[in-house]
Amino acid sequence: MMIDFxxxxxxxxxxxxxxxxxxxxxxxxxxGEIGDELNRQVQNLAAxxxxxxxxxxxxxxxxGNRDSFTRAVxxxxxxxxxxxQRVVLVTLPGVDPDAVGSLxxxxxxxxxxVTGRVGVEDAWVEAAKAAQRDAVAATLAASSSASSASSASSASSxxxxxxxxxxxxxxxxPTRSPAPTVPGASGSGTTLATLLAQALVTR
Numbered sequence: 209m210m211i212d213f214x215x216x217x218x219x220x221x222x223x224x225x226x227x228x229x230x231x232x233x234x235x236x237x238x239x240g241e242i243g244d245e246l247n248r249q250v251q252n253l254a255a256x257x258x259x260x261x262x263x264x265x266x267x268x269x270x271x272g273n274r275d276s277f278t279r280a281v282x283x284x285x286x287x288x289x290x291x292x293q294r295v296v297l298v299t300l301p302g303v304d305p306d307a308v309g310s311l312x313x314x315x316x317x318x319x320x321x322v323t324g325r326v327g328v329e330d331a332w333v334e335a336a337k338a339a340q341r342d343a344v345a346a347t348l349a350a351s352s353s354a355s356s357a358s359s360a361s362s363a364s365s366x367x368x369x370x371x372x373x374x375x376x377x378x379x380x381x382p383t384r385s386p387a388p389t390v391p392g393a394s395g396s397g398t399t400l401a402t403l404l405a406q407a408l409v410t411r
Contacts, residue, residue, distance in 0.1 A: 223241030283317055291319030296408045298326045301333060326408065332400070348403055 293316050301309055312322050331337045 226387060282314060286314060286318035289318045290315060293320045294323045295320045295326050296326060297322060298404070298408070301330045325351050326404075338396075340401065342396045345399040349399050
């Protein structure tokens with residue numbers, strides 16, 4: 209019992225002694241050095257913060273200038289460039305709705321008619337769905353090469369699968385030109401994109 213009491217007493221004395229030494233050193237010999245170091249850190253942080261604020265302000269100003277310039281010159285640049293053309297917008301997952309709306313307005317300002325919008329689902333680009341896309345692409349490519357009628361039907365199926373909702377009212381031409389080749393592109397992504405384009409783009 210006496211040993212336990214002495215052990216606790218020594219422990220308490222050590223704790224208070226360490227605390228007292230820390231207070232004495234902090235208020236005495238180390239006071240100036242600690243204070244100077246803290247002041248330097250605060251000044252460095254304040255300088256870095258000021259630099260970051262300046263960079264943000266500069267970037268915001270550049271964006272504002274770019275947008276103002278675009279709004280001023282874009283109508284004159286695109287006016288009449290797409291007169292009589294029909295356009296379908298195909299959007300990938302995560303696209304900014306405001307950017308899509310701005311693009312649609314620009315197309316209309318160029319004289320084009322936006323006939324619809326197709327929103328591609330996440331499965332179109334997800335890495336986990338790669339095997340399924342390969343299987344679908346192989347099946348549809350085989351059907352496409354079998355006959356032009358099968359090509360039109362398969363392409364319409366791809367359009368319906370790719371969209372957030374079924375594509376309605378999109379005419380499909382009875383005959384199709386050979387699928388275009390895309391330099392440097394290969395695999396199921398190119399096949400599905402080609403079939404989707406064939407389903408949406410008509411003569």
